[in-house]
Amino acid sequence: MARTGTSAGLGTSPRGYDFVRSGNGVVIVSQFAIDQGLAVADVLADTGLSADRFDDPDFGVTALQELTVLRNLRALQPEYTGLGLDLGRRYRLTSFGPLGYGCLTSPTLGDALTLGLTYIDLTFAFCVPDVAADEERFRVRIQDQYLPDDLRDLLIERDITALMSVVNDLLPGGIRPTVIHLPGPRPAHAGRLARAWRVEPEFDRSETYSELPIELLATPLPQADPAMHARCVAKCGILAAARRGDGAALADRIRERLSRFDRGVPTIDQVAQEWHMSSRTLRRRLTEAGTSFRELLSEARREAATRLLTEGVSVGGVAQRLGYAEAAPFIRAFKSWTGTTPTADRGPA
Structure with a gap:
């Protein structure tokens, strides 16, 4: 065998x-x-x-x-x-x-x-x-x-x-x-x-x-659901990483979750609920990994902003996609990340 x-x-x-x-x-x-x-x-x-x-x-x-x-x-x-x-x-x-x-x-x-x-x-x-x-x-x-x-x-x-x-x-x-x-x-x-x-x-x-x-x-299972199955498998990975004390793996999975801005910008409470843990536990696990939810979200926004601007999305459109109420706070955040404004970073048309 x-x-x-x-x-x-x-x-x-x-x-x-x-x-x-x-x-x-x-x-x-x-x-x-x-x-x-x-x-x-x-x-x-x-x-x-x-x-x-x-x-x-x-x-x-x-x-x-x-x-x-x-x-x-x-x-x-x-x-x-x-x-x-x-x-x-x-x-x-x-x-x-x-x-x-x-x-x-x-x-x-x-x-x-x-x-x-x-x-x-x-x-x-x-x-x-x-x-x-x-x-x-x-x-x-x-x-x-x-x-x-x-x-x-x-x-x-x-x-x-x-x-x-x-x-x-x-x-x-x-x-x-x-x-x-x-x-x-x-x-x-x-x-x-x-x-x-x-x-x-x-x-x-x-x-x-x-x-x-x-x-x-x-044998096919009567309640097979590819989309739900994929979400559950992702949650299992998060829970397993947290259970094993693997804070780095947990941070990586949260980073991947935050990179998908097409579904809006989640709060830490929403992410914790998705993975069946409290926000307190999530904060503690990330602290043990040397990071925080805020840092991961900022990192995800920075990478997404650079990509969207390169793709030709307007500054206002990027700001909206990344969850900013208006363009001004996004411009300030972008300058703190890169040392320049989104328009200057985009380069000549």
């Missing part, structure tokens, strides 16, 4: 669990706990987290905090069988924000899976997938050597079930894997797993993986 790639990011090397991710996974676990009659404070114990932040769009947690929440939940219900399975059912496409909608609007199932694997850091998965394919099979192998021993079974069941749940949202009727291999002995709830996954899992295996018929990847 030819390898087609390993997902970058989460867990691809033996690393700690201090990286930050969306807090939505903790919110889902907390809501599950409430439905089980448990106190959220008990589930959040020893994490430093508070339910007061659940409505905060900037609510983020470390992977270690999320693992602690899962440990607390298991400790509070030691006799619960199939905990990972029932948690996984709570995850839907909408749980993943722009990534979920990007998958939903993908041309085919294969495109959706590729997008999900590319931006695995934007999911709540702990199971790192390694993907391979040949003429007959598409295999997703889980690198479970990076999972904590005490939560390995729960995380594997949760992440596989969440994947099935997401695929069911993508395709009416879902899909049926040809095989699922799992480590460890057959659990008491194996029958429930088989019904949920639509295949009888095989246990005590040396590798953890699932396989799909390769022809399924070409």
Whole structure:
């Protein structure tokens, strides 16, 4: 079977669990706990987290905090069988924000899976997938050597079930894997797993993986939308850069967004909303990269002004295109950028 790639990011090397991710996974676990009659404070114990932040769009947690929440939940219900399975059912496409909608609007199932694997850091998965394919099979192998021993079974069941749940949202009727291999002995709830996954899992295996018929990847998705898909992919890039602390990459993507003046001049609040973060977070990320929204906008305006003037657009027209109320403030800004006026810079007719 030819390898087609390993997902970058989460867990691809033996690393700690201090990286930050969306807090939505903790919110889902907390809501599950409430439905089980448990106190959220008990589930959040020893994490430093508070339910007061659940409505905060900037609510983020470390992977270690999320693992602690899962440990607390298991400790509070030691006799619960199939905990990972029932948690996984709570995850839907909408749980993943722009990534979920990007998958939903993908041309085919294969495109959706590729997008999900590319931006695995934007999911709540702990199971790192390694993907391979040949003429007959598409295999997703889980690198479970990076999972904590005490939560390995729960995380594997949760992440596989969440994947099935997401695929069911993508395709009416879902899909049926040809095989699922799992480590460890057959659990008491194996029958429930088989019904949920639509295949009888095989246990005590040396590798953890699932396989799909390769022809399924070409299945068109009913809600494919090229324009929406492109916007969602762009947002995923921004969020991934911000999540990984790559301020330079974030600044580059904002610079590219600001260069398109055909859609007007956005405010920082509008750009932050487009990428599902607060303006405060956006400002902080750009400061960490050694720049600011104002500087990026000024740079974009300067480059656009030079191009538009070269193309023969009038000074008033350029000013209007770049969001200035009138020509005078644009002329002053242009002189501060270049040391000359727009008319002089244009040269003789």
